Amino acid sequence: MEFFLGIDIGSVSTNLVLIDKMGQIKDSIYLKTCGNPIGVLQEGLRDMARRWPDSSIGGVGATGSGRRLAGVIIGADVVKNEITAHAVAALQVEPGVKTVLEIGGQDSKIILLRDGIVTDFAMNTVCAAGTGSFLDRQAARLGIPIEEFGQLALKAELPVQIAGRCAVFAESDMIHKQQLGHKMEDLLLGLCKALVRNYLANVAKGKDIKPPVLFQGGVAANLGMKLAFEKELGLALKVPSHYDVMGALGAALLAQGAVRNTKTSFRGFSAGAMEYRVAGFTCPHCANACEIVEIFAGPEALARWGGRCGRWDRENNLQKN
Numbered sequence: 001m002e003f004f005l006g007i008d009i010g011s012v013s014t015n016l017v018l019i020d021k022m023g024q025i026k027d028s029i030y031l032k033t034c035g036n037p038i039g040v041l042q043e044g045l046r047d048m049a050r051r052w053p054d055s056s057i058g059g060v061g062a063t064g065s066g067r068r069l070a071g072v073i074i075g076a077d078v079v080k081n082e083i084t085a086h087a088v089a090a091l092q093v094e095p096g097v098k099t100v101l102e103i104g105g106q107d108s109k110i111i112l113l114r115d116g117i118v119t120d121f122a123m124n125t126v127c128a129a130g131t132g133s134f135l136d137r138q139a140a141r142l143g144i145p146i147e148e149f150g151q152l153a154l155k156a157e158l159p160v161q162i163a164g165r166c167a168v169f170a171e172s173d174m175i176h177k178q179q180l181g182h183k184m185e186d187l188l189l190g191l192c193k194a195l196v197r198n199y200l201a202n203v204a205k206g207k208d209i210k211p212p213v214l215f216q217g218g219v220a221a222n223l224g225m226k227l228a229f230e231k232e233l234g235l236a237l238k239v240p241s242h243y244d245v246m247g248a249l250g251a252a253l254l255a256q257g258a259v260r261n262t263k264t265s266f267r268g269f270s271a272g273a274m275e276y277r278v279a280g281f282t283c284p285h286c287a288n289a290c291e292i293v294e295i296f297a298g299p300e301a302l303a304r305w306g307g308r309c310g311r312w313d314r315e316n317n318l319q320k321n
Helices: 037-049 067-074 082-093 132-142 146-153 167-179 184-202 223-233 243-258
Strands: 003-009 013-019 025-032 057-063 099-103 108-114 117-123 213-216 276-282 291-297 300-305
Touching: 003 037, 003 067, 003 082, 003 243, 013 037, 013 243, 025 037, 025 243, 037 067, 037 276, 057 067, 057 082, 057 243, 067 291, 067 300, 082 099, 082 108, 082 117, 082 213, 082 243, 132 146, 132 167, 132 184, 146 184, 146 223, 167 184, 184 223, 213 223, 213 243
Parallel strands: 003 057, 099 213
Antiparallel strands: 003 013, 013 025, 099 108, 108 117, 276 291, 291 300
């Protein structure tokens, strides 16, 4: 059978998803990026190679903040932004979806769809409050496994009012309320409610949120956050079964469409065993002095990018200009 591989490299996690021609997930891998996107991507490729032969891959797509890097290493047939990938995945799960709330490790997004088309979107710009990394840090500070955060929050009887304008204020207010003797459960749900208010006031400001609403990204596993959203919006949220790898699912679906009448550019799972090196130089052609990034596989330069004018910003332009 022919399958399609989707890769989503983010700042916190790196996800790989394999789908069949019907768009059904056959395999998925969720890994922590840990500041090493190339090494973690290769780890995921080696894991996939143990179960699937190169010949079974009919197309590859890449998304996420590290999508260009992934695209070069794996030989992606399509490289798309996270908004497009998450929207495509959401439509696969819920064809009539009108709103997607996506909260990952370092960023938050809202995507509005009407009749299957993205009509509006927004992302967080200056505040990380409510993202997965912030919730992880609070759970660690309180000595709570992040997996139990949501369940504990659901036991709250009187949620505490927490200042959620930004991550710094939220954490300091949490510490203050904790020292006043409030119950842990009330603190946790209070934090969830504050972060939801922050999201709706900043990321979703002015957006027309209509059902069906999908809640995806790693934070969707937090039942406290889901409850807080539902209470604030007065709407039921649906959490997809593969909420944590929806970006990779979207990339795989996009790859399927991209190779409909062409042969895949997939380099093979052997890319997981190759030695890659990242180097760079400062472009001398103008006063901008752009920092150009180079990706090497052994002695071979696979790609260069980073220039403002586009002189070097082409993956296959490896000539010295």
